[in-house]
Every structure is written in C-alpha cells, then in structure tokens.
Amino acid sequence: MHLVVTLVAVVATVLATTAICSRLDLSSPLVLIVVGIVGSYLPFVPDLHLHPEVVLFGMLPPLLYAASLQTSLVDFNNNRRPILLLSVGLVAFTTVGIAALVHALIPSLGWAPAFAIGAVVSPPDAIAATAIGRRIGLPRRIVTILEGESLFNDATALVALNTAVGVILGGSAAWYLIARDFGLAAGGGALIGLAFFFVIGLLRRQVTDPLLDSGMSLLTPFAAYVAAEEVHASGVIAVVVSGLLLGHKAPILQTAQSRIAERMNWRTIAFLLESAVFLLIGLQARSIIVDAGDDPLGGGRIALVCGLTLLAVIVLRLAWVFVARFLIVRPGPDPDSHQRPPWTYTFLLGWAGMRGVVTLAAAFVIPADTEHREVLLLIAFTVVAGTLFLQGTTLPWFARRLRVPSPDPTADALARANLLHQASAAGLAELDQIDEEDPHEVSHTLRERIRSRDYAAWERVGASAAETPSEIYSRRRHLMIEAERRRVLEIRSTGTVAHEVVEQVLAMLDVEESMLEYSDAERNRVRSAQQPISFEGGCEDLRLVRPPVEPDTPGECRACVEEGIAWVHLRMCLTCGHVACCDSSPRRHATAHFHETLHPVMRSAEVGESWRWCFVHELTG
Numbered sequence: 223m224h225l226v227v228t229l230v231a232v233v234a235t236v237l238a239t240t241a242i243c244s245r246l247d248l249s250s251p252l253v254l255i256v257v258g259i260v261g262s263y264l265p266f267v268p269d270l271h272l273h274p275e276v277v278l279f280g281m282l283p284p285l286l287y288a289a290s291l292q293t294s295l296v297d298f299n300n301n302r303r304p305i306l307l308l309s310v311g312l313v314a315f316t317t318v319g320i321a322a323l324v325h326a327l328i329p330s331l332g333w334a335p336a337f338a339i340g341a342v343v344s345p346p347d348a349i350a351a352t353a354i355g356r357r358i359g360l361p362r363r364i365v366t367i368l369e370g371e372s373l374f375n376d377a378t379a380l381v382a383l384n385t386a387v388g389v390i391l392g393g394s395a396a397w398y399l400i401a402r403d404f405g406l407a408a409g410g411g412a413l414i415g416l417a418f419f420f421v422i423g424l425l426r427r428q429v430t431d432p433l434l435d436s437g438m439s440l441l442t443p444f445a446a447y448v449a450a451e452e453v454h455a456s457g458v459i460a461v462v463v464s465g466l467l468l469g470h471k472a473p474i475l476q477t478a479q480s481r482i483a484e485r486m487n488w489r490t491i492a493f494l495l496e497s498a499v500f501l502l503i504g505l506q507a508r509s510i511i512v513d514a515g516d517d518p519l520g521g522g523r524i525a526l527v528c529g530l531t532l533l534a535v536i537v538l539r540l541a542w543v544f545v546a547r548f549l550i551v552r553p554g555p556d557p558d559s560h561q562r563p564p565w566t567y568t569f570l571l572g573w574a575g576m577r578g579v580v581t582l583a584a585a586f587v588i589p590a591d592t593e594h595r596e597v598l599l600l601i602a603f604t605v606v607a608g609t610l611f612l613q614g615t616t617l618p619w620f621a622r623r624l625r626v627p628s629p630d631p632t633a634d635a636l637a638r639a640n641l642l643h644q645a646s647a648a649g650l651a652e653l654d655q656i657d658e659e660d661p662h663e664v665s666h667t668l669r670e671r672i673r674s675r676d677y678a679a680w681e682r683v684g685a686s687a688a689e690t691p692s693e694i695y696s697r698r699r700h701l702m703i704e705a706e707r708r709r710v711l712e713i714r715s716t717g718t719v720a721h722e723v724v725e726q727v728l729a730m731l732d733v734e735e736s737m738l739e740y741s742d743a744e745r746n747r748v749r750s751a752q753q754p755i756s757f758e759g760g761c762e763d764l765r766l767v768r769p770p771v772e773p774d775t776p777g778e779c780r781a782c783v784e785e786g787i788a789w790v791h792l793r794m795c796l797t798c799g800h801v802a803c804c805d806s807s808p809r810r811h812a813t814a815h816f817h818e819t820l821h822p823v824m825r826s827a828e829v830g831e832s833w834r835w836c837f838v839h840e841l842t843g
Contacts, residue, residue: 228268235261236497251500252614255607258504270505277583279447281495282376283461287443288492290373290465291472291484297366298466304546305370312371312542313378316344319538320531324601327527328519331594338386339598342585343535343605345375347578361626363563364571373466376580377458381407383584390589410455415463418446422468426475435480436487442468499579503606506582514600524597528604535605536575536613543572566624573620576613577606635744636833639679640842646672647840677806678741680791690790691806693745696738703735763822763836764843771799773827779803781811792827795819796834801827813837 239257243250261267298305320340325331346368360368381404422442429435446464447457472481514524547568585602588595621628650672653665660666678692689697707728714724773794774780779802782789789803793812798821802811812824816837825834834843 228270232498232501233494236494236501239501240497249614250497252610254497254500255504255610258501259507259607260504261501262505262508267505269509270502271509272502272506272579272583272586274583274586277579278380279444279451281499282580283443283447283457284488284491285495285499286373286376286458286461287465288488289369290462291469291488293369293373293466293469294366295466295470297362298370301363301367301370304367305374307546308367308371308543309374310378311546312539313341313344313375313382315542316535316538317341317379317382320344320534323530323534324527327523327530328594328597332390334386334389335588335592335594335598338383338390338588338592339531339585339601341379341382341386342581342588342598342602343531343577344382345379345577345580346372346539346575346609347580360570360574360621360628361563361567364567364574367571368574373462374459377408377411377456377462378404379580380458380584381456383587387587387589390592406454407456408459410453411450411457411459412463414450414453414455415446415460416467418442418449418460418464419467419471422464423471423475426480430477430480432477432479432483435476436483439484439487500610503579503582503603503610506603507607510596510599510603513596517594517597519594519597524600527597528601531601532605532608532612535577535609536573539575540569540572543568566626569624570617570621570626573613574617576609578610579606581606635679636842639676642679643676643840646676673805680804680806692741696742699738700735703731703738707731761836761839761841761843763838764834764841766823768796768823771796773801774799775801777801777827779807779811782807782809785809793824793835794827795821796823796825797821 235257236254239254240250242248243253262269317337317340320343321333321336324339325333325336328336385403422438425438426435429438442464443461446460450457450460468475472484476484515521517524519527544565547565581602585599588598592598650669653668656665674692678695710724710727710731713719714721771794775783777792779789779792782803787808789807789811791804791806792801793804794801795812795815798819800815800819800821802815802824803809804812815821816824822838823834823836826832835841836843
C-alpha cells in the first residue's frame, strides 16, 4: 500500500507541475528537479532511493525505445559520423579525462574507482537534451545528432563502468580485454536487436488487432534488453536497434490503427517516465549530501572536487566537438538550409551536454565498500544537477544570442504541401489505371476529395488574414459534429440502441474531429510564425533565371474582380507578370492562365513569400 501511495503521489506531482509550467511557459524538467530537491528536505516526504536495477531495467528500456521509434533512421544514417564520435569517442575521452582529474584531486582513491566515476558522468542524457532542445527550437540537425548520441552513449558508458567495477572487485584492467568486452557487447546487442526486429516484424504481418500489436510493442524493449544482458551483450544497443528499425518499417508492417495506438501509448509512457525521472533526481539530493558530509575528506575538499568535475565535464565536451568538427567530421551542407553549418551549431551541440538519471543510477552500481563512495555519488549528483541548471537554463539564451535559426513552420508547411501534392499525383495516376465501369461516379468523388485535401495544405502556406475555405469548412464541421454528438448522446440515454453501436458512432465522430483539430493546430502554428517563406530545390524551369517582371494587377486577381467573387491567395506569372488566384480559389485563374499561355512558373504574390511553382513538373522551388 505504501508503494502505491508513493507512486500516485509522484504521478500527481508530475502532472500538476507540468500543467503549471505549461501555463507559465517554464521548463518543466528543471522545475521538477527543484520540486524534488525541496521535497527531499520536507519531513513528510519519504526517502526515495534510486536502485540501479529499477532505472536500468525498468525505466531505461522504455525510454530508449520510445525515443528510437521517433528517430529518423535516414537522418541518423546521414549523421552517423558525428553521432559515433560523440557516443563512443567523446564518452571514452570524458571517462579518461575525469578519471585523471579525480585521481589527482583524491590521490587516496584508486584508478579503478576514478575510471568508474569517469564512466558514470560521461554520457549526456537522452531525455534532457532533446526535451529542452525541441522546446526552444534548436535546428533539426543538432537535435538529430543529440538524439542519436544519447541513444548509444549509455552503452559505451555502461561497458566502461562494468569494466571498472570488475577491476574494483579484483578483475583485470588490460586494454585488450576492455576492447574485447566493448566489441562483444556492441556486436551482440546489435545482433539481438536485429533478431527482435525480424521476429516482431514477422508477427506484425500476421497481427491486425491494435490491442495485440500494442501488447507486443510494450513487451519489445524489456524483452530485447533482458535477452541482451543475459548473454552479456549491450541491452541498450539491442533496444535502440530494434526500435530504430521497427519505427522505420512501421508504415509497412503495421496497420494504420496500430500505428496510431502505438504512437499515443508511447507518447504517454515517455511523458510520465521522463517527467518522473527529473523529479526522482531532485528527491535524491538530501540523502546524497548528508552521506557525503560524513566523509573524512572534508566539506571544502569535496566541494572543490565536485565543482572541478562539473567544469571539466563541460570543457571536455566543448573541446571534443570543436576538434571533431574541424579535424574529423567537416560536415557537409545542411539538408534544410543547403549551407554548411556555422560554428555556432557546434557550440550549441557542445553546450547541450546535460546529464540525467542514467548517470545518477549508474553511480549506485559502484560497490558499497569502495573508498569515498559517498563522495563519488555526490560528484555524480553535482554533474547531473549542475549541467541541467547551468546548461539547460542558458541554452535558450545562447541560441538567441548566436541567432541560430529554429525550424521554420512556414517552410515546413510549404514542403508538406508539395509532398502531399506528389503523393496525390501518384494516387490519381493509380486511379487512372483502374479499368472498370463507374456508374456511380466514384472516381469523380475521389478526385474531388483529393483536390480538397491538397488545397487545404496549400492554404496553410499563404499569409492571408482572411478565412480560407478549409478554415470555413473546419469551423462549420466542428459545429455539425457537436450537434451530431449531442443527438447520439440523447439517443444513448433512451437505451433503445445497443451500447456497442453507440460507441462505434462516437468513435467515428472522434476520429474526424481529431483530424480537424490537428489541421487547425498546424495552421495556427504556421500563422503564428510569420516568417518569410523560401524553398530550395525544383526543376530546370524553376532554376532558370528570368528577367524581373512587374505584376499587372498588384494585390488583386482581375478576373475575380470582374466576376465579383473572392479569391484565397494570389500567384504571379514570372514570364508576363499576370496576377491570378490560386487553386483553392473558386475559379483557379492561375492554372487557367498556364493552360492558355503555357508559361511554366508562377510565384506566390503574397507578402513575405518567395516560393515558386512549376506547372510543367508540378514542383516547388
């Protein structure tokens, strides 16, 4: 009963704190740590000690699996060199550097415990960096590298820690044994991850029930982790490899309902675990500080060791990322901006090295009879709390001062509309291949629905303040759904219709309403950005340099004015300067102009937009 009450209290605290932070626009991870530290000193709050088994076997696998499912395998592969240099090279570099520093400051501490604490504080956290990075809008390439690093660096650190602990317990410290252990752990973990991917993939081809599919999804990270650890392989790598591959192949292996259910399940699990992790970090404060105060080194010496270790962790990461960038990686052009990333990207990548719960849990793996163990635990806590507060609070400030651009929602809206247009073209081409009678004109209905979907996507790109057709549709459909739901609930209360039938109808309305709400949220996010739209890419017609032309009717579509009808967005022909309305408008005069003149390219005539459209190749640029 005591455990249940504690868990309920933790979850309730997490939910309440997160809700308040959302209202006040505060960083919930940092606030949760403060709440935990304050709570650890309150007399009615029980002592919650982090057991390594609970974190490493109970919390780490689902957190890693949830993160790997959302990580793009394509982006990971494109950035594999910096990811491996950080997740393996930097962890080893930090482990050695911190071991040398701690051993120099505490000469009575043996080399094995010094290497153990070096391994403990070396891996940045998979949760902290990306949670704060996404919140403040770091460039996608930085977030991708941070995610990839955080997925694999725990494996390197835990192998190094296990080796150091083995030496403390009387094992050998030969370098070739360390290399062998790492190779076996990494290779074995990758093979087990691949095996789980193939097994779960085969099962998913046979399973169409979303409940069974969700059950397999929940089982996978724990099974993969335990299977790998049982053969002394890396459970971290097994979970990450299986998650990356299953997430990449999900559109092929799973049904649409299964994908939606899995996405929502893991978002909920990750949210609760991530938030609870930060709260638990803070709750360790009092017990760790009190235990370290009894060490014979003295308070001043302990504070010096903790402070210098925190400083060294930050400096070693910055030094490594700059050396790796200019001497090893030499990154190519960014896929979004098509420009080589500036040095400011490298600095932010180095500064986003926050540590988390894995560091704190790993510290408890150090044997209890190790000399100065309480000081080593305090070092780990200092590094975790110090990096989270020092780097986590200043990362947004550095991003603003260095003018590092965040992902542009308006450019994303343009890319989304273009991609959806290409998908629609493929779907319509497939529809044309269907050779069968169509007495009910179903094909015409399908074409109109596809066009309406495309028009709605293009409308989000425009900067017009007027209500677009898709917005009018969404507003009116919301009102209709509310009326429909009220009527269904009225009928339900009479008891004349089976409960299962009522639930099915309500579920249908919920699905449609959720789609409308998602579209509305995306549209509002794009509009709130209010950034100029530009887009790189396209075809030879888009790349052709044309002499500048002036619009023939600035700010209006002459044909719409003559007909007395309203337009949605305006486009201008780059050949003759003719201004006409877009395809979301009732008469689609821009497309009509192309069919009349065969002038291939039109540009957006909306304020702040510079993207173009090729009618011949149906591409943006």
